[in-house]
Each structure stands twice: as structure tokens, then as C-alpha cells.
Amino acid sequence: MNTTGRPRSGSRAALRASIALIVFVAAGFGLFMADAQNRYLWVKALHVIAVISWMAGLLYMPRLFIYHLDQTVGSEASETFKVMERRLLTIIMTPAMVLSWIFGLWMAIEIFHFQGLWLHLKLLAVMGLTGTHVYMAHAVNRFGSDQRIGTSRSWRLFNEAPTVLMIVIVILVIVKPFG
Structure with missing residues (x-):
């Protein structure tokens, strides 16, 4: 509760996200x-919704890190970025990643029976996305303890990894170039 007796905005956001989840x-x-x-x-449909949510987080988080790097350690802005990064990771990205995997694996097992080189390559690319997610989670923890990790330039370059993997995944799923 804040001084007005109302729940903190973070509590409301977490409640809304929990209800949606x-x-x-x-x-x-x-x-x-x-x-x-x-x-x-x-x-x-649920898989695509989860993937879109996950990708939004994967593409936005490096931008938050870039902006966070511009702030003085301990400043109000730096503390705000810590909250934003933690919420993005825990309320949006991680649940969306888990749901993407659950629904994706269901389809891989029930519909495709783990058949097709395209599916195996897609799973490999999704593991790459998961690796970028894990690295960003590590960075959130580091930023949260006021350790600066990377540079603005390195985060701009890192931001390309999810984009490239997404392009590969979409082509593999839609075109199925390897049968």
C-alpha cells in the first residue's frame, strides 16, 4: 500500500498479469x-499468442538495458529501470516462454510426431531464443545488483539475435524447406 491507502501500481500490474496468465x-x-x-x-492460436508476447519481451529488454546504462547507479531512474526489467522478465517474458514451449511441444508431439528436419531445426532455433532469454535473465539480476553488464553497442547488437532467430523460425514453420 502507498500513502493514500491504495495498492502500489506494481501490485496491481502483477495481479492483472496473474489473472491474464x-x-x-x-x-x-x-x-x-x-x-x-x-x-x-x-x-x-495460443502458441502464436505466447510467442508474440515472448518476442515482444525479447526485443524490448535490450532497449531497457541500453537506457539503464545511461543512468547513474542508485538514481531514481536506475531504480525504475530495475523494476521495469524485473517485471518484464517475471510477468511477461518467462510465462510467455513457458507457454510457448508447452503449446509448441504439444504440437510437435501430437501433430508432427517429431518428424521433419524443419521441426528439428525450428526446435534448435527455439533453444537459441531460450538461451537469449536466459542470458537476459542473468543480465536483469546483474543490473538489479547495480553491476553494469555490456555496453549500449553490445546490447544493440545482441538485440539482433532474437530477430534473426525469429526470421529463421517463421521460414521453417511456414515454408518447411526441409520437408
């Missing part, structure tokens, strides 16, 4: 009770 997961589990013909389309 619960609804999303409940919808996902409800799908397993749906008829088999429509289940794939619903799982695919």
Missing part, C-alpha cells in the same frame, strides 16, 4: 477437453 492457462487446459478437430487450431 490464469485465464490463458485455463483456456489451454480446457482445449484438451475440446474435440480433436478444433484442438490443433486452438493450441496453435
Whole structure:
């Protein structure tokens, strides 16, 4: 609670995100009770929603690090960036990554039976995205303890990794160049 007796904005944001996540997961589990013909389309839709959310975080986090690097350690702005980075990671990115994996693996098992070189290459690229996520989580922890990690230039370059992996993944899924 703040001095006005109202919940802090972070508490409200976490509550809203938790409710959204619960609804999303409940919808996902409800799908397993749906008829088999429509289940794939619903799982695919939820997978795409989760991936878009995850990608948004993967593309935004390096920008936050760049802006954070410009702030003086201990300043109000630096403390604000710590909160923004932690919330982006824990409320959006990590749940979206987990849901992307859950729905993606369901499709890989149930629909594609782990068949096709395109699927194996896609999974390899998704592991690359997961690696970038883990590295950013490490950076959030470092920034959170006032350790500067990287430079503005290195984070601008690092920001290209999720973009390149996303392009590869989309081509593999849509074109399926390797059958």
C-alpha cells in the first residue's frame, strides 16, 4: 500500500498479469477437453499468442538495458529501470516462454510426431531464443545488483539475435524447406 491507502501500481500490474496468465492457462487446459478437430487450431492460436508476447519481451529488454546504462547507479531512474526489467522478465517474458514451449511441444508431439528436419531445426532455433532469454535473465539480476553488464553497442547488437532467430523460425514453420 502507498500513502493514500491504495495498492502500489506494481501490485496491481502483477495481479492483472496473474489473472491474464490464469485465464490463458485455463483456456489451454480446457482445449484438451475440446474435440480433436478444433484442438490443433486452438493450441496453435495460443502458441502464436505466447510467442508474440515472448518476442515482444525479447526485443524490448535490450532497449531497457541500453537506457539503464545511461543512468547513474542508485538514481531514481536506475531504480525504475530495475523494476521495469524485473517485471518484464517475471510477468511477461518467462510465462510467455513457458507457454510457448508447452503449446509448441504439444504440437510437435501430437501433430508432427517429431518428424521433419524443419521441426528439428525450428526446435534448435527455439533453444537459441531460450538461451537469449536466459542470458537476459542473468543480465536483469546483474543490473538489479547495480553491476553494469555490456555496453549500449553490445546490447544493440545482441538485440539482433532474437530477430534473426525469429526470421529463421517463421521460414521453417511456414515454408518447411526441409520437408
